[in-house]
Amino acid sequence: MFTIHRDAQVRLCVFQAVLYSCFLLVGFTTASNAQVANSVPTSSSGNGTLGASSQRVEFDVSAFEGISPSIPYWDRGFLISREVETLRPDTPNIRLYDGSGRKVKEISVWFPEAQRVVVSSAALTADSRVVATGEANKPDGTRVFYVLSTNFNGNVRQVVQTGNYHPRHACAAPNGTVWTLGGMQWDFATQGPTGGNVLRNIDLQKGETATYIPRSTFPPADFDSGGTWMRCSGQGVDIYVSAGSYIRIAYGEEQPHIYRAAVPEGSFLSGFAVLESGQVFGFLASTQDSSKSINGLYQLVLDDSAKTGRWVRVVTDAASPVHTDGIIRLWGADSDNLVVSVADDPVGRQAFHWRKFSSSSTSAAANH
Numbered sequence: 001m002f003t004i005h006r007d008a009q010v011r012l013c014v015f016q017a018v019l020y021s022c023f024l025l026v027g028f029t030t031a032s033n034a035q036v037a038n039s040v041p042t043s044s045s046g047n048g049t050l051g052a053s054s055q056r057v058e059f060d061v062s063a064f065e066g067i068s069p070s071i072p073y074w075d076r077g078f079l080i081s082r083e084v085e086t087l088r089p090d091t092p093n094i095r096l097y098d099g100s101g102r103k104v105k106e107i108s109v110w111f112p113e114a115q116r117v118v119v120s121s122a123a124l125t126a127d128s129r130v131v132a133t134g135e136a137n138k139p140d141g142t143r144v145f146y147v148l149s150t151n152f153n154g155n156v157r158q159v160v161q162t163g164n165y166h167p168r169h170a171c172a173a174p175n176g177t178v179w180t181l182g183g184m185q186w187d188f189a190t191q192g193p194t195g196g197n198v199l200r201n202i203d204l205q206k207g208e209t210a211t212y213i214p215r216s217t218f219p220p221a222d223f224d225s226g227g228t229w230m231r232c233s234g235q236g237v238d239i240y241v242s243a244g245s246y247i248r249i250a251y252g253e254e255q256p257h258i259y260r261a262a263v264p265e266g267s268f269l270s271g272f273a274v275l276e277s278g279q280v281f282g283f284l285a286s287t288q289d290s291s292k293s294i295n296g297l298y299q300l301v302l303d304d305s306a307k308t309g310r311w312v313r314v315v316t317d318a319a320s321p322v323h324t325d326g327i328i329r330l331w332g333a334d335s336d337n338l339v340v341s342v343a344d345d346p347v348g349r350q351a352f353h354w355r356k357f358s359s360s361s362t363s364a365a366a367n368h
Helices: 015-026
Strands: 048-058 073-075 078-082 094-097 103-107 116-124 130-137 143-150 156-161 165-172 178-184 197-203 207-214 229-232 236-241 245-250 257-260 267-274 280-286 296-303 308-313 327-334 337-342 351-359
Touching: 048 337, 073 327, 078 116, 094 116, 094 130, 116 178, 130 165, 130 178, 143 165, 143 178, 165 197, 165 229, 178 229, 178 236, 229 267, 236 267, 236 280, 245 296, 257 308, 280 327, 296 327
Parallel strands: 116 165, 267 327
Antiparallel strands: 048 351, 073 078, 078 094, 094 103, 116 130, 130 143, 143 156, 165 178, 178 197, 197 207, 229 236, 236 245, 245 257, 267 280, 280 296, 296 308, 327 337, 337 351
């Protein structure tokens, strides 16, 4: 049975919805308005070039709408869309769209006696089960943090309660376990987060199997809110933390690698993708109060010896009809293709384009 423990205060998870509103504004920036900040490398000194679109799919508009929508993303053959907050048991909060753009599944995550359910993240396993993390609240203010899995039909099969650890981000490893990144519950007596590790591997039948990185590694305030992204590849786990860190751990490694990899001042990461090769990409968007326009597709180039990373703007090859300044979204990766939207498409962000990234050299970003 799913139980909810007592807590003194419920803090609404609304930042993700606010971030998504900012993200929508980015799509209306045209290539002619894009100016790259001087502090951002703009040469082709990354690892390759982006080719022309090989596939175009128009998605149902419902994938991008909602009362408290998150930023959807493409992974394992589906577009995953979710509502951050729901207040009724019959309200779908996870939606799946297939490669033709059609909505193929709606899932309602809810628990008995709950008044409010937050779905902080959702992901697909290799065998098409849905995993989700978040919190549930009762009318008297009690709350619980959870990791769960459903079958493809949407029936909840397994639930793990995580105590005072709030798993805000999750992805599924090839072995079926769930990797999560999250924060610790706030201690009102000390005015700081409680102790504990923020990166955890969870077996939904056995519970936690490993934990990494003390919460004290990061600033006391929310370090992993808007602008944090997490993906599981065939080789390991890749995480960009909005506090300016990049985390990478290969399956079976004893400890993760942490890089200093802050995005340029006045920008945030509004899209994220990891190719099968391990190369990492992000869509950087200017913040609303920024005087510079940094919008564009970038590659994260890692320096393993210095444990640093720099964001390098991606260039296009001679055959591409769309310069990367014309890319307005990064939705994810599909093998060696980046899944993006382009400014000159008649339906804008609803149309996804598959564009192959071709490496020109081997770099640290390609190695797990």
